[in-house]
Amino acid sequence: MKETTGIYPKFYLYNRIVKAKLYIDDNYCNNIDLSNISDEACFSRFHFLRLFKSVYGKTPHQYLIQVRINKAMEFLEQDFKINDTCFKVGFDSVSSFSGLFRRMHGCSPSEYQRLYKIRQANIKARPLNYIPNCFVEPIK
Amino acid sequence: MITKLNHVSIFVLNQDSAFEFYVKKLGFKVHTDASMGPGMRWLTVCPPEQPDLEITLMLIEEGMMFKGAAASQMRELVKNGTFGFGVFECNDLNATYEELKAKGVVFKKPPTKEFYGYEALFADDSGNWFSLGQKDK
Numbered sequence: 001m002k003e004t005t006g007i008y009p010k011f012y013l014y015n016r017i018v019k020a021k022l023y024i025d026d027n028y029c030n031n032i033d034l035s036n037i038s039d040e041a042c043f044s045r046f047h048f049l050r051l052f053k054s055v056y057g058k059t060p061h062q063y064l065i066q067v068r069i070n071k072a073m074e075f076l077e078q079d080f081k082i083n084d085t086c087f088k089v090g091f092d093s094v095s096s097f098s099g100l101f102r103r104m105h106g107c108s109p110s111e112y113q114r115l116y117k118i119r120q121a122n123i124k125a126r127p128l129n130y131i132p133n134c135f136v137e138p139i140k
Numbered sequence: 141m142i143t144k145l146n147h148v149s150i151f152v153l154n155q156d157s158a159f160e161f162y163v164k165k166l167g168f169k170v171h172t173d174a175s176m177g178p179g180m181r182w183l184t185v186c187p188p189e190q191p192d193l194e195i196t197l198m199l200i201e202e203g204m205m206f207k208g209a210a211a212s213q214m215r216e217l218v219k220n221g222t223f224g225f226g227v228f229e230c231n232d233l234n235a236t237y238e239e240l241k242a243k244g245v246v247f248k249k250p251p252t253k254e255f256y257g258y259e260a261l262f263a264d265d266s267g268n269w270f271s272l273g274q275k276d277k
Contacts, residue, residue, distance in 0.1 A: 011234065011238070014232075014234045014235050014237075014238050015238055017235060018235050018238040018239045018242065021235075021239065022239065022242060054232075055231070055232045055235045056231065056232070056235070057231055123172065123173075123174045124174075124175075127174035127175065127176050127182065128176070130172045130174055130182065131172075131174070131176075131182050132147055135182075135196075135204075
């Protein structure tokens with residue numbers, strides 16, 4: 001690759017790691033076997049884990065959990081039920097989903113959904129409360 | 141004493157398209173998406189690890205911000221890539237470059253070692269450009 005010459009060494013390693021990351025992004029809802037990912041990336045499992053963590057600061061498993069919880073937030077914001085959300089993002093058990101969600105966000109999925117709905121209702125009812133003064137003045 | 145910056149504006153040509161770019165491609169989180177009446181939308185997004193910095197995706201149109209011909213002049217300036225609005229940071233520049241390129245982000249410069257650091261330049265869907273650097277590892 002022309003753009004890699006001299007300035008961008010080992011791009012093929014990044015390319016494989018990024019592909020693995022994007023694979024997790026696209027397949028988070030499935031039962032992903034992370035050892036398959038390292039196979040697809042043509043790495044030994046150990047080498048793959050080490051490189052993935054050095055690039056993203058998390059192991060592939062930790063990253064998968066984060067993606068699932070982030071997607072769960074989106075489904076909760078769209079008013080999906082807790083059970084449905086849990087299974088839609090690839091968790092097998094509602095209790096483990098709720099526990100992980102609470103650990104990462106400091107509240108349960110139902111509490112998150114409740115607070116989100118309240119905020120959205122407030123934005124709809126009083127949008128100007130969410131806009132800094134300097135931008136509100138011209139439209140008052 | 142000023143303690144922090146909590147809002148910054150980026151002028152965009154189309155808010156729907158900017159939403160797709162900043163949220164779907166860059167992975168930013170929507171902070172506030174409020175309709176303020178016909179044709180008026182207050183849309184702010186945050187970098188994933190900076191939830192208290194709202195980036196306002198401000199539509200360039202004649203009205204409260206731009207009077208008369210200023211809107212069309214501003215649209216032309218943005219479209220032509222006049223404005224570089226800031227520097228974003230990531231954990232790993234090479235990996236982020238590969239990922240964003242795969243998602244269709246247009247880079248004006250690939251990761252390059254400069255005397256001031258390691259950076260890439262990309263443009264948003266309107267034409268605003270940004271530097272992208274990485275944390276010291």
